[in-house]
Every structure is written in structure tokens, then in C-alpha cells.
Amino acid sequence: MQPLSRRQVLLLSGIGSAAMVTGAAGLLWGQAATTRMGEGAGFEEPEALRSADGQLDVHLTVAQTQVRIGSHDASVLSYNGSLPGPTLMVHPGDHINLILENQLTESTNLHVHGLHVSPQGNSDNVLISVEPGESFTYQYQLPADHPPGVYWYHPHHHGTVADQLFAGLYGAIIVQDPEPLPVARERVLVISDISLSGDGSVAQMPPMEQMMGREGEFALVNGQLNPTLQARPNERERWRIINACTSRYLNLELADQYLELFGVDSGRYPSPRAVDHVVLVPGNRADVLVTATSGTAVLQALATDRGEMGPMMGGPRLGSSGSDQRNVSLATFQVSGTPAETADAIPRQRQARDLRDETVTAHRELVFDMGMNPRKGPGRTAREPGMGQSMMDFTINGQVFDPQRVDITTSSGGIEEWTLRNTSPMDHPVHLHVWPMQLIEDQGQPVEATEWRDVVNVPANSSVKVRIAFETYVGKTVYHCHILDHEDLGMMGLIEVR
Numbered sequence: 274m275q276p277l278s279r280r281q282v283l284l285l286s287g288i289g290s291a292a293m294v295t296g297a298a299g300l301l302w303g304q305a306a307t308t309r310m311g312e313g314a315g316f317e318e319p320e321a322l323r324s325a326d327g328q329l330d331v332h333l334t335v336a337q338t339q340v341r342i343g344s345h346d347a348s349v350l351s352y353n354g355s356l357p358g359p360t361l362m363v364h365p366g367d368h369i370n371l372i373l374e375n376q377l378t379e380s381t382n383l384h385v386h387g388l389h390v391s392p393q394g395n396s397d398n399v400l401i402s403v404e405p406g407e408s409f410t411y412q413y414q415l416p417a418d419h420p421p422g423v424y425w426y427h428p429h430h431h432g433t434v435a436d437q438l439f440a441g442l443y444g445a446i447i448v449q450d451p452e453p454l455p456v457a458r459e460r461v462l463v464i465s466d467i468s469l470s471g472d473g474s475v476a477q478m479p480p481m482e483q484m485m486g487r488e489g490e491f492a493l494v495n496g497q498l499n500p501t502l503q504a505r506p507n508e509r510e511r512w513r514i515i516n517a518c519t520s521r522y523l524n525l526e527l528a529d530q531y532l533e534l535f536g537v538d539s540g541r542y543p544s545p546r547a548v549d550h551v552v553l554v555p556g557n558r559a560d561v562l563v564t565a566t567s568g569t570a571v572l573q574a575l576a577t578d579r580g581e582m583g584p585m586m587g588g589p590r591l592g593s594s595g596s597d598q599r600n601v602s603l604a605t606f607q608v609s610g611t612p613a614e615t616a617d618a619i620p621r622q623r624q625a626r627d628l629r630d631e632t633v634t635a636h637r638e639l640v641f642d643m644g645m646n647p648r649k650g651p652g653r654t655a656r657e658p659g660m661g662q663s664m665m666d667f668t669i670n671g672q673v674f675d676p677q678r679v680d681i682t683t684s685s686g687g688i689e690e691w692t693l694r695n696t697s698p699m700d701h702p703v704h705l706h707v708w709p710m711q712l713i714e715d716q717g718q719p720v721e722a723t724e725w726r727d728v729v730n731v732p733a734n735s736s737v738k739v740r741i742a743f744e745t746y747v748g749k750t751v752y753h754c755h756i757l758d759h760e761d762l763g764m765m766g767l768i769e770v771r
Contacts, residue, residue: 313605316500318461319355319444323362329369331361333383335428335442336376342491343498347473349441350377356496357463357517358444361426365448366417374408381437383411384429384706385446386556387539387727389419392707393748399429399706400676400749416745420539421450423513423558425463431674431765435519435757439467439487440475441496443517455617456562457508464574464603465493465517478758484665486520486699486756492574492601501605504565506612511535512561516553520756522700523553524575527606529568535560535619539709540725543622550575554702556728556755562619565608572604580699580733625723628711628740634687641731641754641764642668643697666763667754673763679749680766688742695731701759703737704728705768706750710739728755743770 322331338351352358363369373383380402390397390413403409424446428437445461466489468476478487494500504510516523526549533545537559551559576599646666666673672680683689690713693703704727712724716735731737753765 313499313501314497316460316495316502316604317497318360318495319357319463320353320359321362322359324364324367324369327364327367329361329363329367329371331359331369331371332374333358333371334374334376335381338441340441340496342467342469342493342496345469345473347467347469347475349467349475350437351441352444356441356493357465358426358442360445360447360461362447362449363415365415365419365421365451367415369411369413369415371411371413372408373403373411375403375405378405379433380404380430381428381433381442382409382430383426385413385424385426386704386706387422387424387558387709388413388415388446388448389539389707389709389745390415391746391748392750393746397707397750398748399431399751402430415448419448420541421448422536422539422541423447423461423515423560424539425515425517425558427517431676432761435478435483435487435761438465438517438757439478439489439519441465441467443515445513445515447513452620454511454619455509456511457504457613457616459511459513460502462494462512462514462604463496463517464515464523465489465496466519466521467491467493480664483758483762486758488521489518492603494572494604499602499604501607503607503609504563505610506565506567506608507615508565508608508613509616510563510565512559512563514551514553514559514561516555516557518555520555520758521574522555522577522579522702523551524577525551525553525559525572525603526575527563527570527572530566530570530606530608531564533562533564535562537724538726538728540625540723541622542722543624545619554700554728554730554755555757556702556704557726563606564616565606567608569608570606571602572606574601574603576600580697625725626711626742627723628688628742629713631688631742633690633740635683635689636692637681637689638670638692638694639703639752639766640670641693641695641697641701641703642671643699644668667759669752669764669766672766674751674753674760674765674767676767678767679769681768683743683768683770685743685747685770688740690738690740692736692738693729693731694736695733698733700730700732701764702728702730702755703752704755705741705752707746708741708743710741712737713740714738747771 468490753760
């Protein structure tokens with residue numbers, strides 16, 4: 274199978290180009306595909322914690338945990354001892370009271386990715402630091418009209434985000450629909466990757482792999498290697514899929530099964546769209562309907578291309594080959610038994626708001642770039658914003674992140690159009706906290722449908738235009754590349770809404 278072109282990906286999923294990193298991590302991945310043992314166990318999901326009477330009380334303990342990954346004993350980081358952490362099931366209008374207890378030896382915090390909640394105080398405030406041995410109580414109030422869909426949570430302590438997420442800190446959040454959809458069952462699939470050292474500890478990434486954006490040796494679905502899902506012919510299932518990989522792009526294929534894309538991130542289509550592939554950049558989520566056909570199918574992530582390190586680093590193209598050895602098997606779908614009755618039609622959803630019909634109050638350009646790091650030298654550590662041991666800076670408008678500097682100040686109630694320009698030779702998936710973005714233009718081409726995202730891929734040496742309605746909340750938060758190594762190396766900015 275040939276890798277998808279950027280235009281094909283745009284037509285299928287509305288999120289622009291997608292790709293996979295290779296390099297050293299990619300070679301490990303290809304080898305692992307033939308040497309893994311203990312795969313194929315029955316599909317499992319993490320514990321679901323459900324709200325009641327408009328309230329969800331959660332206690333998350335962050336700690337080092339021993340788990341079994343295939344045939345490997347692994348020492349990972351976890352929430353409440355599970356990989357992933359528990360799934361938080363809530364409704365629009367709910368209040369979440371969440372205690373984060375830090376049993377690590379380093380600082381951490383929590384980001385509720387994609388939720389439209391306040392960035393201030395003890396809500397989705399990523400500038401908070403929860404120190405070792407301490408606890409912090411987060412409180413999130415969901416608006417009564419919060420979009421239903423699949424969201425997730427993970428750490429966001431600058432300088433350690435990639436390491437902590439790669440080691441196992443992530444979990445799903447489901448904002449439930451007012452009425453259940455007519456499906457046989459619903460599943461949550463949190464896709465991540467990890468590399469292990471010989472002693473079972475999480476492998477440390479060398480600077481070159483951090484600059485490329487690390488990829489793990491093992492692909493996991495809910496912490497499992499190639500789990501097996503079972504269904505009857507004609508059953509319609511709802512799969513809520515999260516790309517919780519640190520850097521890996523997922524071009525998902527489930528051959529010979531009927532797939533319909535119901536929504537991406539917080540966006541929801543009026544009616545599901547039939548697709549052959551679902552493309553998720555790091556941080557994206559998809560709501561997918563799978564109508565089962567007899568036989569055995571493999572959920573794969575197909576190799577595609579997201580650019581290169583560039584001639585200055587002598588780096589290879591990242592995932593340029595598209596050869597079958599770089600396709601990754603994620604799960605097996607076995608369909609057998611007596612066919613089920615045809616499911617009822619999916620109710621038509623409310624048409625999404627279209628900011629193209631509204632007045633723009635400001636235009637901005639954000640330039641994402643990479644360049645040699647003149648500050649690299651003895652004494653720098655990977656915990657220093659945007660510097661560390663990297664030979665390169667990852668910048669927005671020529672600057673690495675500084676938590677003391679506000680890069681954008683805007684007024685509450687305004688609608689802004691941002692041109693996200695990527696002058697580097699690598700793709701960068703751009704995430705804005707709290708406020709979703711509507712895709713307006715991708716690589717010079719207008720986006721005809723109404724597409725909402727909170728992570729938007731900006732292809733190498735190209736640009737994307739989005740519009741944002743800065744409504745409901747004020748306060749400071751961040752925007753950044755969701756290749757989390759790039760964020761830790763400085764590709765992040767601070768925005769304040771007043």
C-alpha cells in the first residue's frame with residue numbers, strides 16, 4: 274500500500290498531513306514487530322470513574338508502578354497503578370473535584386486536554402507545580418453546553434512533559450452524549466508507545482531522538498500489546514481513540530471493516546463520514562463507528578512522512594519510505610458468530626458553529642521554526658526551558674518558551690484568525706489549551722467543511738489558518754507543538770486573555 278498524500282489525508286480527516294518518525298526509534302519498532310512475545314490477550318479497558326448527581330470526585334496518585342507489557346516486566350509511571358490511568362466519565366455541566374497526589378521524586382501537574390474549562394486558579398492551570406510528596410486539589414466546572422466527545426489528561430510540567438507521558442502518565446476523559454447512540458458497545462482505545470531498557474525501566478532518550486521527536490519500541494493499546502477485540506458480524510461499535518503518543522503520528526487502518534468518522538477532538542459532524550483511514554497527530558482524538566464484517570482484521574498504524582531533521586543536522590527523512598516493515602500492528606479485531614440485526618440510524622447532530630460567518634477582531638502570525646542553539650554548553654540540563662542538551666532551538670516567532678513572558682495578550686469575546694506558519698523541515702502539530710480552533714485554510718487551500726480541532730497539524734514549510742473565539746474564560750494558558758519533546762525544548766508560548 275502506498276502512503277497517503279497530504280491531499281488524501283486532508284480529504285479523509287480534515288487535519289492535514291500525517292506521518293511517522295523513523296530513525297533509531299523507528300528501527301527498534303520494526304525489529305520489535307517480529308520479536309514480541311505474550312501478545313494478543315483479550316482487550317481490556319482501565320477502570321471507569323463515573324460522575325453522579327453532577328459531581329465526580331477523583332483521587333489520582335502519581336507513582337512508579339510495576340506492570341506487565343507483553344512478556345516484559347516494566348517499571349513505569351502511572352495514575353492509580355494502572356496503564357492508562359482511570360477513565361473519567363462525566364456529563365456537560367458536571368463539576369470535577371480531583372486530588373493529584375505526587376509520589377514521584379520530581380514535580381508534576383495535570384492538564385485536561387481539550388476540555389473547555391477555566392485556565393485559572395486550581396482549574397486547568399498548567400503553570401501550577403505539584404512538588405514531590407505533595408497533593409493538589411483541582412476543580413473543573415464544565416459548561417452546561419460543553420461538547421460531548423473524547424478528551425484526555427496528562428502531565429504538563431514544562432521540561433518533563435515528554436518524559437512523564439512517555440513513561441505512562443495519561444488517561445481518557447469522556448464527556449457523555451445527552452442520549453446514548455445506537456451501538457452494540459463502546460470502547461476506549463488509548464494508543465501510546467514506550468521503550469524499555471534491559472532492566473525493565475523506561476529507556477532514556479538521547480538528544481537526537483528528542484529533537485526528532487521520540488518514538489517507542491512498543492505500541493500499546495490501553496497498555497497492552499496487540500490485544501484482541503471480538504464482535505459479531507453486523508454489530509456497530511463505537512471506538513473512542515486517543516493518540517497519547519509523545520510524538521508518533523497515527524494513520525489508522527482497519528482493512529475490510531466499515532468505518533465512519535463521527536468526530537475529531539471536540540468537533541462533531543452532523544452525520545458520520547465513511548472513511549478508509551483515520552489520521553491522528555499527537556494529542557488528537559477520534560470518535561469512530563465500526564460496523565463489523567466477518568473475518569479477522571488488524572488495526573494498523575501506517576507509515577507516512579512528516580519531514581526531516583534538515584541538512585544542518587545531517588538527519589534522515591522521518592518515515593519517508595512507507596515500507597510495510599514500518600507499519601505497526603496495534604490490535605486484532607476478530608468477527609464471528611451469528612450476525613446481529615442492523616442498528617438504527619445515528620441521529621443527526623447539531624450543526625457546528627462556523628466562525629467564517631462572524632467578524633474577525635484580530636489577525637496574528639505564529640512562525641514555528643528550528644535552529645542551532647547558541648546557548649548549548651556545559652551546565653545546561655534538559656529541565657531548562659528551551660535549552661537543555663539539545664543542539665537546536667525549537668521556537669515560535671524566534672523565541673523559546675519563558676513562563677515569565679506573555680507572548681500574546683487578547684480580549685475576551687474576540688474572534689481571532691491565526692496563521693500558523695511552519696518554516697522548518699518537520700511537521701508540527703499545534704495545540705491551544707482551553708479554546709478550540711476552526712480550520713479555515715490548509716496549505717493555501719480553503720477547508721470547505723466546518724472542522725474544529727484543538728490540535729492542528731502544520732506541515733513542514735507550509736501554513737495553516739485557524740479562527741478562535743476567545744469566549745467564556747479569561748486567564749493565562751499556553752499554545753505549543755504537541756510533539757512533546759519539541760514543547761520541552763522551547764516550542765511553546767504563553768497567552769493571556771483579559
